Amino acid sequence: PIRTIFRNNHTYNAEHWNLSDSLIYSPAGKWAVYGDSIIMTDTFPSIGQAYRYKIVFKDSLMELYGKEDLDRDGLNDDDYFGIQRKQNKH
Numbered sequence: 001p002i003r004t005i006f007r008n009n010h011t012y013n014a015e016h017w018n019l020s021d022s023l024i025y026s027p028a029g030k031w032a033v034y035g036d037s038i039i040m041t042d043t044f045p046s047i048g049q050a051y052r053y054k055i056v057f058k059d060s061l062m063e064l065y066g067k068e069d070l071d072r073d074g075l076n077d078d079d080y081f082g083i084q085r086k087q088n089k090h
Contacts, residue, residue, distance in 0.1 A: 004084060006031060012040060038064070053080070060086055 016025040029042040041050040053066035062084040070078035
């Protein structure tokens with residue numbers, strides 16, 4: 001599972017956890033909203049990779065629709081769908 005933390009200063013971390021509850025990857029970057037889309041641009045571990053997702057809000061959920069290079073063939077031609085669920089701070 002991925003836990004994305006969006007901050008008020010327009011930065012984010014996307015914590016990738018494995019099924020043994022260990023953090024395996026945590027890219028960070030900047031985000032901005034334009035119309036019905038969010039642009040997320042990685043700044044760590046590498047600078048420049050940007051992703052654009054259409055946002056749909058349903059109740060307390062934010063659905064993201066976009067294209068990524070999930071099969072690592074160098075093309076952002078794979079469908080991406082994700083659900084963000086707001087959690088209270090601990």
